[in-house]
Each structure stands twice: as C-alpha cells, then as structure tokens.
C-alpha cells in the first residue's frame with residue numbers, strides 16, 4: 001500500500017502543505033493558502049496526477065483556518081493518508097523527538113503557548129482541525145526545538161536568577177531544528193561517514209537565520225535562544241543585542257514592551273539597517289553605490305564569522321561547515337565574505353565551486369582545506385515527513 005504522508009504547517013495567516021508518497025519520497029501535491037482572515041486571500045496548489053501536473057491558483061477569501069483547511073482537503077480529495085505530520089514551533093523541554101498526538105500532547109503544546117505566542121496557537125488550531133477531519137489517521141507533531149534538546153546546561157542556561165528558569169522556563173531552546181537536522185544528515189551522506197562520527201557547523205541563512213554546532217551529530221549549541229530573536233542578524237530580527245536597549249527606549253521614548261518586541265522582530269535586522277530584508281535587493285543597492293546596503297551585508301557576514309569562530313572553539317575539531325537557507329544556498333558573495341580570512345582556521349573556499357549555480361548539494365572547499373564546506377538545499381518538509389514515518393513505524397523517541 002502507498003505510504004502517503006501529509007505535512008501541514010499551520011501559521012497565523014497561512015497554511016502550507018505537502019503530500020508525499022514516502023515509498024520514493026515523491027511529492028504528490030503541495031500548496032499554500034495565505035492571507036487567511038483578509039479580504040483578498042490566495043491559494044496555490046500543485047497536484048500531480050495520471051494526466052501530469054495540475055497547477056491551481058485562486059484568489060478567494062478564507063474567513064478562518066477551518067475554511068482554509070476545508071479548501072485544502074477538497075483539493076486533495078481522499079488521498080488515503082498513512083499519517084499527518086504537523087510542524088510545531090515550540091516543544092519546550094517536554095519534547096526531544098516527534099510524538100504521536102493525543103490529548104496529553106495537545107495540552108503540552110498548549111502549555112507552551114506563552115513561549116511561542118505567535119506560532120503555537122495556529123499550529124494547535126491546524127492539529128485540532130486535522131484531527132476532527134481525519135479521525136482515524138495517526139497525527140504526529142514534529143517540533144522545531146526538539147533537535148536542540150541535546151544542548152548541555154552550559155549552552156542552554158542564561159546567567160539570570162535561577163528562579164526565572166525554575167518558575168518561568170526562561171532558558172535557551174533553539175529553533176530551525178528540522179533544517180539543521182536535515183542538512184547534517186545530507187552532509188554525512190556526502191562525506192560517506194556516519195553522522196555520529198562528525199562534528200559540524202550548520203548555517204541556516206534565510207529570512208530567519210541560525211547557526212548550530214553539532215558534536216558527534218548532536219546539537220551542542222545554537223544561536224537562537226528562548227525565542228528566535230537571539231543570535232545572527234536576520235531579515236527583520238536584530239539577533240544579539242544589549243537587553244538594556246529595551247529599558248533605555250522605554251525610559252527615553254516611552255515605548256512599551258509590545259512595541260519594542262514588534263520593532264525588534266519585524267523592523268530590525270537587515271531591514272532595520274538598510275530598509276530591505278531581501279538580500280538580492282540589498283546586493284543590487286550596494287552595487288549601485290549604496291553604502292548603507294553594503295554595511296548591512298558586512299554586518300550580516302561579520303556576525304556569522306563571530307559565531308563560526310565561537311563554534312570552532314566550542315567543538316575543538318570541525319569536519320564540515322554547511323550553508324543552507326535562501327541566502328546560504330544561493331548567495332556566493334555572502335559565502336565568500338563569511339569564509340574570507342578563516343583559511344588559517346581550516347576553512348578554504350574554492351572560488352570556482354562557490355560561484356557555480358546548481359540545485360543539488362555541492363562541496364565548496366578547496367583541495368587543501370581541512371574542513372569540508374558544503375552548500376546543501378534544505379528540505380524541512382521532507383525531514384518532517386521522514387520523522388513522521390519513523391514515528392508511526394518505529395514509535396517515537
């Protein structure tokens with residue numbers, strides 16, 4: 001029987017899905033409903049069938065998630081699902097791996113809402129609707145945070161009153177776990193070695209950005225913290241900054257906590273520095289002589305280099321550095337600037353390989369570099385589908 005797995009990513013105003021036949025890991029259908037709750041909603045679907053691939057694009061308003069799900073399930077028909085895998089952003093400390101969803105799991109995801117108020121409620125809504133519509137189909141939750149539950153206390157503790165952790169769960173959790181896990185496995189395959197034998201640094205550089213240090217295949221440090229705001233400079237998030245800035249703004253400009261949170265998450269990062277969070281547009285502006293756009297690129301790369309240096313020190317010995325995400329996969333200039341000057345630390349980029357454009361995973365290191373460098377397209381949905389299948393076949397955990 002065909003093993004069909006549906007992956008759902010239910011966000012606050014959009015729902016993305018992908019339907020896989022896991023026997024050959026083929027994508028049977030994929031799509032997106034966006035601007036849910038707005039007057040001008042949109043839906044895109046790409047469905048493969050006996051007569052080839054059908055593409056559907058609709059402008060239609062979707063009043064709520066339920067209506068959007070009804071629409072998606074209407075397009076998919078009855079695909080005879082083996083399981084549904086749900087992306088869930090925050091699993092707190094309870095979830096170290098994917099889990100089969102039951103009432104208890106739902107309550108635990110609900111309990112983590114204060115840690116991810118923007119994401120967990122819409123993830124949960126997707127789970128609840130899918131459970132109502134597919135009562136007999138096993139449903140699995142795959143958490144962005146789970147991969148980083150192997151962090152040692154020195155990496156996950158903040159130097160704040162212990163009570164903040166004990167009573168309020170204030171600690172570093174890390175995110176982008178499925179992406180880091182996926183590219184680490186691909187890197188191990190490319191190197192022809194078991195993941196458990198490798199020390200890696202994986203760089204996810206997209207609109208969100210994070211870097212992870214893996215010792216013997218397990219995450220031992222990562223740049224995002226209690227929330228995805230910490231760490232690298234991102235499209236619209238500041239990354240690391242002095243927390244006193246928040247109190248200073250409150251005192252001097254009268255800005256409230258909510259407004260500062262919005263500014264740091266949505267108006268900072270590359271956008272805050274130069275007005276755009278689209279790296280392609282920033283390169284264009286810089287090429288046209290815009291110094292602030294060049295500063296944004298320089299700051300973006302400088303922060304990454306600081307973290308690479310830190311993680312080389314954390315790991316002691318590193319086998320490979322991996323670039324992924326929209327920028328990591330497609331931007332040779334950023335990769336070059338990130339690696340420049342790190343040759344003495346073992347990172348030697350081959351300029352020719354770095355410039356070559358292709359869709360597949362490729363090595364980018366020169367022949368003398370002791371640390372391998374890879375460009376690996378991430379595939380979070382496939383990783384969620386694989387983890388979902390493993391969870392229903394072999395049990396979770």
Ligand code: AMP
Nearest residue numbers: 206207277278279280325326327330331
């Ligand atoms: P993601 O969030 O992974 O989709 O990545 C989005 C980021 O990737 C945006 O900053 C895009 O400008 C950037 N990006 C996508 N394609 C390219 C490209 N060919 N060159 C440079 N940046 C790119």
